[in-house]
Amino acid sequence: MQLPILGAYRTRLSDEFNLTLKAGPYFAYALSGDDEWSDSDGDSGSIDIFSSDFEGEGVEASRFDFGLALGADVEYHRFVVGVEAEFGFIPFVKNTEDNMKIRNISAYITVGYKF
Secondary structure, three states: OEEEOOEEEEEEOOOOEEEEEEEEEEEEEOOOOEEEEEOOOOOEEEEEOOOHHHHOOOEEEOOEEEEEEEEEEEEEOOEEEEEEEEEEOOOOEEEOOOOEEEOOEEEEEEEEEOO
């Protein structure tokens, strides 16, 4: 579950085009998470990354995430095309043995029509 809190600034580029820039923090909480594995013997399975079995291998997983969201939209009459990106500040997985940290980074494209 994610809650973005974005501020936006909209400016008119011409009679037909508008540009909207948006930025702000987001807060997220993982409801579930599985890691699938397989080995050279052909064995495979999955494990809940938030369980104590997963964390027992020197890995810590956090359900909470916090980061920055940025985006830009171009409007042409009622059509909208945009790009957005999110950068997580808090590592959601840490490997204490290797000093490895994994953070969320995502990007997406929006295409829409305003009614």
